[in-house]
Amino acid sequence: MADNKIFLSEKDMPQKWYNIIPDLPEPMSPYLKPDGSIIGPADLAPLFPMELIKQEVSQERWIEIPDDILKILKIWRPSPLHRAFNLEKELKTPARIYFKNEGVSPAGSHKPNTAVAQAYYNKKEGVKRIATETGAGQWGSALSFACKLFDMECTVYMVKVSYEQKPYRRILMETWGANVFASPTNKTKTGKAILAKDPNCNGSLGIAISEAVEDAASREDTKYSLGSVLNHVCMHQTIMGLEMQKQLQIAGEKPDIIVGCVGGGSNFAGFTFPFVPEKLKGSKIRLIAVEPTCCPSLTKGDYRYDYGDTGKMAPIALMYTLGHDFVPPGIHAGGLRYHGASPLVSMLVKKGIVESRAYTQNPCFEAAVLFARTEGYLPAPETSHAIRAAIDEAIKCRETKEAKCIVIGFSGHGHFDLAAYENYNSGKLVDYAYPEEKIKASLKAMPVITPKM
């Protein structure tokens, strides 16, 4: 009888991150300034520590994980790989379904994997304080935890509507010692200007990013930190996929399909990038990126240069995007509401190495509830997108009688999202696909930016 869970011992934890950049089918396009000129390390230095800037463009395939980072990751890592026997039985599928559980981290998602690494490099370069933004609070809580362990201050600009409607993540951040402000605040020029025009502004992720960036750029002791999208963030997350490779080997498995959800793309990158080299060598493994239909950057967006944020403070990157002014409707999977996607994940989709698909929220919650009722664990609304796709693939296996091995990147638990489950349970969730014409209009309004070489 096969095991329910495959554990790795701490001594078998990966000691290096996998950097996909040297294995890409073509070189990465550089980040740009608004005039089309290329952004260099000096431009990023006010915001990020030099080591992270180096990692962003590194051509080294393997990068050593410092011992001080491993020590903290070992609080919860290696995370378990579970076999979803009960879900398989419920679906009457011959497929073997596994899930890699990142809900076991202190903050409840994959995000501390990079928060700890980023806090470490900031601390090492003498930074005293980190400023960041958070929407629903997943990233803010991961960074609050990481900063506390490295004895640094953490200031979080939290979108006002979430600050007021979702107090529990804020309380978690404050318990870990962070200062959390409802954005827009009267602490930055950006915030003051917005409040002067609209004192009741609910805030947005774009505004919160602009406030955090301004805070970091205007103080010598402070840097900025981003929880997704960037290359170094994707790289820090590969510890999950590298653990998974070892665990699948122990189980005697070769995965046929790996699924993950995509907001900015970091958990998907972390789960799947270590499997890309075998795919490039001809393996038939399928890597499936799943997003919500209301924010369909990979499935309906354009592959082009665009700003990373609404406030146009972040670098311009080549990626799949819906346009930096795109404001997705308020679905419960708050972590998936980003207008763009990681440039690395975008390139792999463009080249056909990664497949993408989108779902509306009701089928995702239906899958999440089925998962909770069979496997017990309550998925985050973001994670439910990956579960939906895995279930659909397992149902296909039932029809074709194929015993495929399907692995789910279980990015986090949903214990702070019970209001969303209540809405689903009482039939109040609305399905929404963003209209194609509106996406086209948003993209048409975007300035065309081309690199000046």
Ligand SMILES: *Cc1c(COP(=O)(O)O)cnc(C)c1O
């Ligand atoms: C933030 C978050 C995501 C989406 O972010 P990515 O960078 O795409 O990984 C997905 N799942 C959970 C649980 C999250 O907290």
